Amino acid sequence: MLNLENVTKTFRPPASLGQEIVSLFGRRKETGAVLAVRNLSLQLKPGEILGLVGESGSGKSTLGRLMCGLYRPEAGRVIFEGRDLTTLDKREKQLLSLKIQFMFQDPASSLNPRLKARAALSEGLIIHHLGDRVQRRQTIDRLLEEVGLSPKLADRYPHQFSGGQRQRLCLARALSLNPSLLIADEPTSALDVSIQAQIIDLLLDLKAKRGLTMVLISHDLSLVCLMADRVAVMYGGQLMEVFPRRLLGQVEHHPYVKALWASADSATDDAFILDGEPPDPQNPPPGCPFHPRCPQADEICRTTIAPMKQLGPEYLGACHHLST
Numbered sequence: 475m476l477n478l479e480n481v482t483k484t485f486r487p488p489a490s491l492g493q494e495i496v497s498l499f500g501r502r503k504e505t506g507a508v509l510a511v512r513n514l515s516l517q518l519k520p521g522e523i524l525g526l527v528g529e530s531g532s533g534k535s536t537l538g539r540l541m542c543g544l545y546r547p548e549a550g551r552v553i554f555e556g557r558d559l560t561t562l563d564k565r566e567k568q569l570l571s572l573k574i575q576f577m578f579q580d581p582a583s584s585l586n587p588r589l590k591a592r593a594a595l596s597e598g599l600i601i602h603h604l605g606d607r608v609q610r611r612q613t614i615d616r617l618l619e620e621v622g623l624s625p626k627l628a629d630r631y632p633h634q635f636s637g638g639q640r641q642r643l644c645l646a647r648a649l650s651l652n653p654s655l656l657i658a659d660e661p662t663s664a665l666d667v668s669i670q671a672q673i674i675d676l677l678l679d680l681k682a683k684r685g686l687t688m689v690l691i692s693h694d695l696s697l698v699c700l701m702a703d704r705v706a707v708m709y710g711g712q713l714m715e716v717f718p719r720r721l722l723g724q725v726e727h728h729p730y731v732k733a734l735w736a737s738a739d740s741a742t743d744d745a746f747i748l749d750g751e752p753p754d755p756q757n758p759p760p761g762c763p764f765h766p767r768c769p770q771a772d773e774i775c776r777t778t779i780a781p782m783k784q785l786g787p788e789y790l791g792a793c794h795h796l797s798t
């Protein structure tokens with residue numbers, strides 16, 4: 475379905491602000507550049523929900539945008555249905571939005587406050603010439619019902635909806651072009667806990683009904699484990715582990731995943747607290763990005779990035795101390 479191959483994305487400040495410092499030893503160091511995603515490979519399977527987890531700043535949203543062609547990787551390839559997204563022209567990119575949709579983190583700011591719900595939902599249909607006026611009206615009514623909103627609300631502006639309703643509206647908009655892949659970035663983090671559960675149920679329901687493939691981005695491992703078929707854990711712009719959800723707690727996990735899981739589930743007895751700070755993306759440590767916080771770190775971890783190893787049939791991990 476979608477393959478990421480050794481994808482890297484760095485954010486650089488505008489040329490006037492970024493400087494290259496030439497150190498005493500003649501080594502050049504770029505200042506202000508943020509290495510958000512580093513040499514990352516991942517394959518999506520059709521029909522699955524992949525949960526993408528990691529602390530804030532670990533590169534999840536950047537990866538999500540790389541997946542749908544909103545960002546261009548500076549190295550590596552993003553292959554969707556056999557096509558490299560990095561080589562598409564403008565027209566092909568537009569057609570891509572019929573296949574892949576991205577739901578932004580903040581429903582309030584991703585909706586134009588001046589557009590009524592019906593207009594917001596029409597945009598994509600009009601751009602892609604899908605149906606005449608009457609047909610679009612029917613499509614939109616159906617979409618609203620599908621996400622649990624009354625079609626009567628179609629003439630309201632975004633601010634007249636509650637947070638949960640706005641997120642439903644964003645979902646309806648993402649579904650309006652009938653995509654096969656939906657990437658949802660923290661779809662519930664702006665919502666009250668009671669509303670979160672409703673949105674999760676809705677996403678699961680839609681996935682089942684439409685046979686969508688979904689990437690669910692969240693900083694919350696327990697939320698991801700409620701929904702995902704597979705879990706991919708990021709740290710410092712890299713993948714630490716990819717495992718089927720049913721293996722959670724059943725295998726020897728990466729030390730970072732152990733720490734995340736321990737803090738999500740206080741019932742585990744070998745819980746240890748995650749001390750220290752996540753790595754500075756402008757100045758990432760050498761070796762494994764997790765080594766400064768890792769209780770198992772030794773010399774090799776401090777110098778060498780651990781390659782992603784196949785540890786089981788569907789189980790991958792990047793840790794020098796994990797073995798098959």
Ligand SMILES: Nc1ncnc2c1ncn2[C@@H]1O[C@H](COP(=O)(O)OP(=O)(O)O)[C@@H](O)[C@H]1O
Binds near residue numbers: 509510530536
């Ligand atoms: N548009 C951008 N310009 C500059 N830096 C960015 C931009 N987007 C993200 N970053 C930086 O890249 C890193 C990863 O960010 P992000 O992908 O948003 O992480 P997450 O979604 O896991 O919180 C962070 O250090 C963030 O500050």
Ligand SMILES: [Mg+2]
Binds near residue numbers: 534536579659
């Ligand atoms: Mg994010």
